[in-house]
Amino acid sequence: MTDEQKLFSEFSPATAADWAARAQKDLRDTPLESLSRQTYEGILIKPYYTKEDIAHLPFTKQKPGDFPFLRGNTVGDNNWLNIQQIKATGDGVAAVDKAADALGRGADGIHFLIEEQEQFDVEYLINTLNLSQHTVNYTVSVSPEKFLERLYRQLSGQHTSHRNLKGFVQYDPMTAKGELSKQENEAIIRVLDLTKDSSDFYGITVCGTNFSSIGASLTQEVAYTLSAAVAYADRLTTAGEPLESVLRNMQFCMGAGTSYFFEITKLRALRLLWAAVVEAYQAEPALAATLRIHSVTSSWYQTTLDPYMNMLRVTTEAMSAVLSGCDSLTVVPFDNTFRQPDEFSERIARNVSIILKEEAYLNKAVDPAAGSYYLEAITNELATKAWELFKEVEAQGGFEAAYESGFILGTITEVSRKKFKNIATGREILVGTNKYPNPKETIDFDPEELIQRADFDTTRGAYPTEVMRMATELHLRKRKRRPKAVVAVIGQAEKRHVNATFAQEFFSCAGFETELQQYGSAEEAADRLLHAAAEVVVVSASEAAYAREFGPKLRAHKAKPTIIMAGDPEHMKEDMITHGYDEFIFEDCDMSTILELVHKRLSREEGNNGGTNGK
Numbered sequence: 001m002t003d004e005q006k007l008f009s010e011f012s013p014a015t016a017a018d019w020a021a022r023a024q025k026d027l028r029d030t031p032l033e034s035l036s037r038q039t040y041e042g043i044l045i046k047p048y049y050t051k052e053d054i055a056h057l058p059f060t061k062q063k064p065g066d067f068p069f070l071r072g073n074t075v076g077d078n079n080w081l082n083i084q085q086i087k088a089t090g091d092g093v094a095a096v097d098k099a100a101d102a103l104g105r106g107a108d109g110i111h112f113l114i115e116e117q118e119q120f121d122v123e124y125l126i127n128t129l130n131l132s133q134h135t136v137n138y139t140v141s142v143s144p145e146k147f148l149e150r151l152y153r154q155l156s157g158q159h160t161s162h163r164n165l166k167g168f169v170q171y172d173p174m175t176a177k178g179e180l181s182k183q184e185n186e187a188i189i190r191v192l193d194l195t196k197d198s199s200d201f202y203g204i205t206v207c208g209t210n211f212s213s214i215g216a217s218l219t220q221e222v223a224y225t226l227s228a229a230v231a232y233a234d235r236l237t238t239a240g241e242p243l244e245s246v247l248r249n250m251q252f253c254m255g256a257g258t259s260y261f262f263e264i265t266k267l268r269a270l271r272l273l274w275a276a277v278v279e280a281y282q283a284e285p286a287l288a289a290t291l292r293i294h295s296v297t298s299s300w301y302q303t304t305l306d307p308y309m310n311m312l313r314v315t316t317e318a319m320s321a322v323l324s325g326c327d328s329l330t331v332v333p334f335d336n337t338f339r340q341p342d343e344f345s346e347r348i349a350r351n352v353s354i355i356l357k358e359e360a361y362l363n364k365a366v367d368p369a370a371g372s373y374y375l376e377a378i379t380n381e382l383a384t385k386a387w388e389l390f391k392e393v394e395a396q397g398g399f400e401a402a403y404e405s406g407f408i409l410g411t412i413t414e415v416s417r418k419k420f421k422n423i424a425t426g427r428e429i430l431v432g433t434n435k436y437p438n439p440k441e442t443i444d445f446d447p448e449e450l451i452q453r454a455d456f457d458t459t460r461g462a463y464p465t466e467v468m469r470m471a472t473e474l475h476l477r478k479r480k481r482r483p484k485a486v487v488a489v490i491g492q493a494e495k496r497h498v499n500a501t502f503a504q505e506f507f508s509c510a511g512f513e514t515e516l517q518q519y520g521s522a523e524e525a526a527d528r529l530l531h532a533a534a535e536v537v538v539v540s541a542s543e544a545a546y547a548r549e550f551g552p553k554l555r556a557h558k559a560k561p562t563i564i565m566a567g568d569p570e571h572m573k574e575d576m577i578t579h580g581y582d583e584f585i586f587e588d589c590d591m592s593t594i595l596e597l598v599h600k601r602l603s604r605e606e607g608n609n610g611g612t613n614g615k
Contacts, residue, residue: 001082014453023047026490033067039262040415057380059272063217064366065289066072068275070268070379071367072325073289077368081108082134083294084346088112092120096128099136104349106354107165109135109483111330122154131155132164135200135328137294139170139239144526145190152194157586162194168202168251169195175210175228177592178403180235188232189239192410196241196339202251202292204232212255213299214459215416218266218382223389224399224408225252231282231399245281248447254326254387258318262378263320264369266295269383273390291371296330302337303462304450305469306432307386310334311348318352322362323369327511338445338455377398424591424599426502433462434591437509439529447473465509468595471602483535483602487566488528490519490541499566500540503585507536510598532561536598538585540566562601564594 001255024032033049033415056061060246064071073079088095092114099110112121117140123567129136140147148169167554169191173184180188188204197205208225229250235248247337252270273290294411297314311334319347321329333341341349356362369375396402402411422428429435447470450456457463476482485507489500504514519525522541529537568574568586583594 009400013052016052019048025326039259040418040549041219041262041382041385042217043378043385045378051373053373053377054380055123057376059375059380060371065379067285067288068272068279069289069291070275071270072271072371073537074325074366076366077363079354079363080104080326080348080357082195082357083109083111083135083137083328083330083523084350085113085296085330085332087340088114088115088120090119091124095122095124096121096125100206101129101267102346102350103129103134104150109137109328110140111137111170113139114147115141117143117610121148122147122151124160125151126160127156127306130167134159137167137170137362141171143187144171145187145194147192148191162201163198164479165198165201168205169202170205170207170253172205172207172210172253174231174399176205176460177410179400185235185239189236192236192241192245196245196249203249204229204236204246205251205253205294206232208252208254209296209299211412212257213457213460214412215300215419216412217516218257218262219385220412220415221254222266222270222273222382222386223393225254225270225532226277226386226390227393227399227402229274230277230394233379234398243281244287247278247281247283247287250290250291251294252319253294253296254331255298255300256321256326257298258313258314258317260320261375263317263326263455265328265375265379265382266581267295267321267324268369268375268379269386270366272379272383273387276387286502292327293325294328294330295326297321297332298459298567299332299336301458302332302334302457302460303430303433303464304337305462306438307334307338307374308337308431312431313351314349315356318356319362322353322356323367337460338450400551419461420464422592424595425586425588426506426591428461430462431467433465435505435510437505437511439508443463443473447471464592464595468599469509469511471599475602478512482511484533485536485538486517486529486532486534487514487538488517488519488540490522490539491604497540499586502587503538503540503564505568506591506594507538510595512536534561535601536564537561540564562598577611 020032031360032047040047059068059070062071063075065073065075084102086095086102087369087517091111095112099112127129136146138147155162171187172189175433190223191203195201206225206229208221211221211224229252233243233246237243254267255268270293271288271291274286274291276547278285278288297317301313302310314331314334318329318331331352333345333349335341335345369379393399393402393408395408396405399408419428423430423434426434432438451470472483485504487500487504487507489497500516505515507514517528519528525539525541529539562582563580565576565581565584566586567584568589571585573584583597585591585594
């Protein structure tokens with residue numbers, strides 16, 4: 001085949017107008033625009049994309065290794081490092097031993113989370129691990145420069161050069177709290193001084209995970225990470241550090257969430273915009289290629305309920321990170337939210353990367369997203385939105401000023417509230433938590449102790465639903481039975497069945513025993529439900545029947561269940577409450593109010609029960 005010949009030349013090319021006409025024909029009376037959807041990033045996703053959507057984009061012609069490095073800086077393969085995260089307490093000896101074992105079982109490197117750096121036994125670390133051969137990374141929350149100085153002295157005593165170290169130091173008070181104290185600023189300067197002549201050991205880590213972990217949009221994660229990086233660069237160069245040293249030592253730690261295609265475009269957009277920042281500094285363009293990106297599977301989407309679902313989540317999250325060209329990847333164990341990960345969960349997490357590399361061969365193709373009309377178009381839109389937000393932050397005086405004014409956390413809170421609302425209404429699904437629960441799941445931890453733990457992550461998307469489930473679990477343990485929700489359906493109206501089914505699934509997700517009961521008349525239902533042994537009664541029938549029959553009768557129920565109407569009362573809400581209904585449940589309603597109501601009911605019941613037992 002010659003260069004001029006094309007595959008499928010017998011078919012005439014289709015334009016965007018052709019696709020629109022055909023799609024509208026298939027949709028008949030449904031407007032094509034109704035298939036579009038808006039994302040948290042403010043991007044309108046169209047139902048299809050064509051070559052016209054990317055014809056104007058200059059970067060689609062570029063190859064891997066070309067400035068601005070949107071497609072990465074490697075041209076041979078798409079290799080990444082499989083980094084296992086290990087918490088190091090006390091002298092860290094147990095953590096180092098675990099690291100040695102992990103490196104022999106498929107991990108390419110280790111990331112130590114060091115709690116007390118002054119106690120960590122660096123001599124044992126050096127004697128156990130070959131730091132010139134293995135990539136070893138360190139998160140140190142206090143005085144990282146002192147840790148490095150101890151490490152370097154020990155290396156020097158063994159006639160080993162620190163220039164051969166591989167990995168990074170993670171110390172990022174900027175994104176954690178929006179500012180640097182004098183001591184923290186001096187620590188960052190010293191860390192850079194210690195690492196700047198080690199080509200494979202990065203001293204400045206900017207944690208975009210501090211934004212993604214609290215519900216930020218991808219636009220915000222990219223823009224605020226870039227802004228924080230600029231804040232560090234400005235502080236360091238003001239202190240006299242060479243710009244080249246600062247840029248060469250820069251690493252971004254980014255979360256990898258469940259929005260598969262958008263996560264692929266995120267790192268592509270991040271590299272594109274980082275190149276723009278390097279250009280703005282009038283630095284050597286090639287310095288943009290030295291940016292290192294470490295990806296970590298998202299904490300925001302991890303769930304405590306049905307935790308094995310996290311195994312599936314992290315697989316797609318890991319795929320999106322490696323397809324977009326991360327340099328290294330940490331897959332968080334599935335049980336990380338509620339206990340110290342064990343050998344099994346750590347092995348499964350470690351093997352995700354191994355399977356993607358050794359069995360799926362995702363390390364063989366560089367930037368496979370290139371050329372996709374959809375992914376190229378979204379990369380451009382995400383980069384455009386993030387750059388606009390980045391410039392808005394800079395116009396406010398930079399990252400620290402925007403953080404202090406409340407702009408950064410305020411805008412993230414707006415997005416996270418939308419996410420929480422969508423999870424509460426069922427528009428956004430967390431499998432096993434707010435939809436498709438495991439009815440046979442048994443909880444093998446103390447829910448009361450877990451909720452009260454300081455390290456239990458309350459910023460995750462699943463947290464509000466989990467609180468309800470924990471209350472249900474406490475009820476089960478104290479009363480030896482699950483709380484019960486009876487869903488009564490009266491008549492055959494389809495909409496009633498939809499709301500009743502939605503209500504049953506909601507209470508199943510909350511850990512209730514649920515029972516769907518069908519009645520032919522309002523009178524029969526009212527008589528039977530008066531004696532129902534249930535903490536919650538959900539009734540689906542006509543509004544007239546609610547007002548006339550159920551409210552007054554069920555209020556006389558000995559157990560005084562929470563009474564919920566399955567349907568949208570619209571303008572009759574106050575009237576229905578007057579007639580005895582506590583809340584209303586229907587598709588797209590705000591479930592948080594129902595969760596709070598039932599949680600208070602169960603808590604009050606347990607309190608009363610505890611008082612009785614104490615007499």
